[in-house]
Amino acid sequence: MESSADSKRVTLAQVAELAGVSVMTASYAYNRPERVSDRARSKVLDAAERLGYAGPDPSARSLRRGSTRTLGVVMGEHLSYAFEDPEAASFLAGIADVCADRGYGMTILPITGAADDGRRVTEAAVDGFVVWTTSDDDPVLSAVRAVKRPAVVHGGPEVAGLGLVGIDNRAAARAVGALAFAGAERPAVVSFPLSRDRISTITTGIDPADVLFPVTRERLEGYRLAAEDAGIAWRDVTVAVCARNDTAEAERLTAALLTAPEPPDAIAAMSDQQAAGVVHAVRAAGRAVPGDVAVTGWDDAAVAEQLGLTTVAQSLRDQGAACARAALGETPDAHAAEWSLVPRTSTRP
């Protein structure tokens, strides 16, 4: 039996009145049941039921408590991208695990790349932030800093006052690059975008230091070192820059690379999704992996095992969880995550 679509919002005070107790007793009935007599408690619950009271108002409670019990997550310019990229999804799942366990909500902020992204951060009713890796110049970062709540950036950039969780991308790229480029004469890299414009291009001799995405920058630095370790000058390494982390685009760009007069004989990608596209393109061109072209990926996703991709393993899920814990103030802010090399059959032995 429900008292219809009642006029206005029902308050705890009304419940208390109907129950014949003080507001505090009613409040305790919800928040500290053990501190209230069973009788009082059931009177309150009864009255609540009768009035159709849905429980203490969350906003009022947040204001009074000074905490929202919600964690904010900032996923970069294109929100929906977060849900399409399997690695981003793993990362979110890691955050979700921690939030679920702590009874926290998880608010995904509606970032769009527009000028008001900062406001979205400023206006978010959350206790802390996790920021998915972004560019050095992303204005969202200063907005996050400005609100002075605990915040952790995944991957980078490193921002004073914010935590940082991630692996040593440079070292990992150098290590996987060594496998990719072993015995190669014309190595190439399939890269994530270099700046927030997300321009897709094929080029050589790019200076990693100019790259605004720190994760991409560090990986390029690592690949450069790997190339040099293999006796190849960086200016001779072709870099195919994709606008997104996407199998189809990597496949297209690789197809273009392969039609060049001196096509690459080794391609290091920045994700397994991209590497999958690379493998498809290589095979579509009638060439063999790794015989004609060695290929490496990154992340050790399911597709890496399917294709036998040599790759870098890291747990984005664990890193998401680490970010969440740090943003909830449970652990120290900074955290170097684990990675490992997974050699498979897409590189030369």
Next chain:
Amino acid sequence: MESSADSKRVTLAQVAELAGVSVMTASYAYNRPERVSDRARSKVLDAAERLGYAGPDPSARSLRRGSTRTLGVVMGEHLSYAFEDPEAASFLAGIADVCADRGYGMTILPITGAADDGRRVTEAAVDGFVVWTTSDDDPVLSAVRAVKRPAVVHGGPEVAGLGLVGIDNRAAARAVGALAFAGAERPAVVSFPLSRDRISTITTGIDPADVLFPVTRERLEGYRLAAEDAGIAWRDVTVAVCARNDTAEAERLTAALLTAPEPPDAIAAMSDQQAAGVVHAVRAAGRAVPGDVAVTGWDDAAVAEQLGLTTVAQSLRDQGAACARAALGETPDAHAAEWSLVPRTSTRP
């Protein structure tokens, strides 16, 4: 220049005082800049900067305004599942699109399947809810109903007082089932779970009416009609029930189906992920699609095109957006979404 890690939280009142204006002028400086003189506004902003004021407190603002500008999303027992299932991800992306456009946050509630899921709903500071399809007996539904805020369920169940967005699963299943079962003698179905236990099993003669997940129930009803339309009794149709929507599990169960004395010659799945597993298993068993076994999927995901799967096309992204709009009170609550049949090469002509 930043005034260090200030003692307590800075309030608008302090900013107003330092700026030498009233609190309301300070408030307007943030919320209605056009209603304040440039001079007053910059005095306020200056003072804010000097005090390290991060802008109006979101909780206080929510309380006062009576709105949180945040939408709640309930994704079923296993939160992280939401991020692993590509269809769920599309759906979330559709919600995100609308939230981003309206400047709303999107709070994913940390549902775990534990007893306190209801509290998570009750305590969420959100203006409305979108609920991803669940079972008839999911206690979260009554919690959502109880809070009396706008709420929309995707797919089902239909709940009094809550909106509903989705396609006619029964009709769609009957239509795609007609293609799957055309010319078949021993059709089978690869199904989503039948109840929240998510028990995996192979069986026959299940009564769709007993199934607690409405979407699954309606699709089974549709497949039954399709079988009967093709002159086959439902009790002769084997149903392989998967615990999750997952390629690997569908592949395992299909492999089992194929070792039976009278293996199926047509398999209708409930998702393209499952259908992909079915196709792999059929091929691994050395049989041809559709020659030996016809296969159909659902959703028209990327994998459906790759494999040439006959499937049901629907836009989960659009449906997510429709749910969000309805939960924000912009559109009528109920909404029958579009679907269409996509015949490809995995069924007999």
Next chain:
DNA sequence: CTGTTAGCGCTTTCAT
């Protein structure tokens, strides 16, 4: 354009 008043709904004191 600016200010005063009131109070959103709740929970933290601190009594009793």
Next chain:
DNA sequence: ATGAAAGCGCTAACAG
């Protein structure tokens, strides 16, 4: 075990 007072930080409503 229960209650009274106070106020979290802000903005709607209404002056001036």
